[in-house]
Amino acid sequence: MAARLAQTTLDPDSFRAIAELAYRESGLTLADKKATMIQSRLRHRLRALGLPDFPSYCSYLKSDQGRQEHRHLISALTTNVSHFFRERHHFDTLRALVTQRLPALRAGASLRIWSAGCSNGQEPLSIAMTLLECAPDMHGLDLRILATDIDPKVIAFAKRGVYSDRLMEGVPTPLRARYFTHAICPETNEPGHAAGAQIRKLIRYNPLNLLAPWPMRGRFDAIFCRNVVIYFDLQTQCGLWPRMHQVLHRDGVLFLGHSERISPPEHFGFRVGEPTTYRPA
Template sequence: MHQPQQHSPDMSEADFQVIADIAHQEAGLVFTPEKASLVRSRINRRLRKLGIKRFSDYIAYITSPKGEGERKSMIYSLTTNISSFFRESHHFDLFANKVFPQLLSNARNGGRVRIWSAGCSSGQEPYSIAMTMHSIAPDITKLDIKVLATDIDADVLEVAKTGFYHSSEIENIIENYRTEYFSPSTSGTQNGYLIDNRIRSLITFRELNLLHDWPMNGLFDAIFCRNVVIYFDEATQLRLWPRFEKATAPKGWLFVGHSERLSEKLDTSFQNVGPTTYRLPN
């Protein structure tokens, strides 16, 4: 006897618009009607988890005072958390060969060095930065060099903090990094690899919505904000880049994603110094 087929709840155009408006207001995310099926499939998971049968009931919940926490979970479900170690490797080549040696010299002379991975997802980017620095300066933990890694998604940050990755996630890392910085480990019933404490100790993970206040003190010598603003509309991007400029130290660096550019409409001091790479003058 066949089981009755379970149908996903229907999302009306009005439901979609409410979700799209909240995602835009609270996180700068842009969802056009063409993305309705993507939104529906991701929000369906939230309905199943909460035991809600109809989209209209879900909309009533997230727009009520009780739904504030769920609005955050909804936004987490709509963000795209795709990351990999040493993604867009030309940035790490430049960082290793030119950017970090200058910063290291400053640190050895008693200066402080701060790197920001904005939109760090499950941690591969900040860990790649930290491995690059440690491979050049094994005594880095004695110097005032730190990486701040932020993301809007508190759940994905918990994954990043563990430093645990499956073998498929580290297979493209060069062998000497794999053997130096990863050790076989088990998380629950899953086998994988744990990143070394020498690397983890360089990084602080924090939840941060880029559209809200940035509570950090001091300026950053290099900012990696890659494949993040691509999800924002132009108006939001135009507001964000000047904020990144204010957070960047003189002669500091900004790395953006492969399909991102600083708009020509912007009045910032960032100068394009290479593929998707910008720098402030002194």
């Protein structure tokens, strides 16, 4: 069976059914040229479920008992690559924003940041370190980071907060010493680092599909939605911008990934700031 599965190919009808489901549920667009990648990512699901081929897998997805499998499917199809302090210039902009808000924060105002599509947690932890590095008294101020992702697997990883030394590369040595302790990665037994309480306590992790209704009340001072919409088609992206605008403070900032754009920004009530940085117009 295992040998047969290793050769199971993703037929065009199954590809179409999987692509439709992924689009409907998560906004992911799967181009035809991704078929081989999808085939190899999903073979382990067929193996886990004891299914002989992709048509059986698609029938299972459509069945009542297959509802649970949608989660695993989306998890297998999403790309979770991330790293600490990715696109460092965004963190410079964040530091400038926080520094400007310091008097208000010290007078009791709050600062709310959303990492939307946070993957394994490197992004919210980079945000947390940036905040705490802004001033010596940051610990006592009202700071909170919401970190969400559609994939419960990455949320579980992020909550554990243990990173192999390879994944720690982007963290400068002084920050490593201040905010992390040495640890062994639970799944791989590799040497690594565990995020400390100082930064972890600023972050709330929750699974959230960006296409579903958002339960959050209140607005954010900054939203990081980076390298997420690149997997969405234009229509899905255009549906997202007004919602982002609505939950962003009028003097807030929205960060996108280096190959993502709001086009045209003024159509959605934004103006371009620094590269891939948008502010309400």
